Amino acid sequence: MGALSCRQGQDTQQGQHTRVAALHEQGGNIRGLWKSLWSGVGTIRSGLEELWELQGHQYVHQESLQPAPLLVEKPLSEWPVPQFINLFLPEFPVRPIRGQQQLKILGLLAKGSFGTVLKVLDCAQRAVFAVKVVPKVKVLQRDTVKQxxxxxxxxxxxxxxxxxxxxDSWQGKRHLFIMCSYCSTDLYSLWSAIGCFPEASIRLFAAELVLVLCYLHDLGIIHRDVKMENILLDERGHLKLTDFGLSRHLPQGSRAYTICGTLQYMAPEVLSGGPYNHAADWWSLGVLLFSLATGKFPVAEERDHVAMLASVTHCSFEIPSSLNLELSLLLRELLCQNPLHRLRYLHHFQVHPFFRGVTFDPELLQKQPVNFVMETKATQTSPLESMPFNDFDCDLESFLVYPILA
Known part of the structure; x- marks a missing residue:
């Protein structure tokens, strides 16, 4: 989730990243259960989509001095189908209307195929957060309740x-809400602005990602969507991995088969439909580091996973001779076709020549700010974040939002 995995709903950036997901690993088919519900409710078109259709058309202007909109849904007791609530418990509890914190909407952070991410102010805590808003109807239509x-x-x-x-996470009548801490930018936006990263910054970000991926894998969790858009940067320029929408628990020794992720980051064993394991995340890290070092992806994006598999399998990556030998070696050992031969354990990286002198300790890595990130952020303004709202449908049924025009 953009700021989230909530992560940040960023799958539509630059048209380069397409999520592919099979249904057989998402849980049982529940469409039959809701067939009668759809006949009664009809096709509910989320107003989150209407927001984007309203862009470029005629807007309904509100008075500029109106108070900021509040993110509050009507009491759930009005909704006549209790299964529509129980299905998402206990991960998404019901918030009593009195206890529901008031969230003022400050702007739009990201819009993805699955949900929208809003920048909000928690009036009680006086702190800014990012909230991923997902229509329940889309979850049911895609049969992704379990995910x-x-x-x-x-x-x-x-x-x-x-x-x-x-x-926090909770549910309203028709939407699920996932609230996370707020970060003002992501690695993809930074990469788009400056291209190739300094080698020292690549080394730092690589060490931070190695630590977090090793941590997840030790817990039996595979992320399956490691990419620049899903890496946020905090106020000191250090990274935060986000968007666990495709993640799953995968015990050591187990295998997965679902084709999912972002095409240009997907390992060959994922593109082929498995079996695959946590080693797929290390391939994605290799693609990410290659892009930071060279300013381009190792393989151009194809139209679908079949064509992408052919390109990845038959294309040899051309690592520029300008990169030093240690970094080139690291990229080759991550972008290895055979997952058994990829670097994948913490001690592999601790003794690697590219990380000579690096202490794999989170506290020490965060001790100093990332100066070039801070300098770049100071000169950037996110086009989406700069779009404020002056109206919001609190019921979230139509979700009509109107930008303030200058």
């Missing part, structure tokens, strides 16, 4: 300085 609940379950389980922390 949504596992996303929250995983985030509640983990506690790491390089993971985007979960603040």
């Amino acid at each position: 949504c609940k596992e996303e929250v379950s995983i985030q509640r389980q983990i506690n790491h300085p390089f993971v985007h922390s979960l603040g």
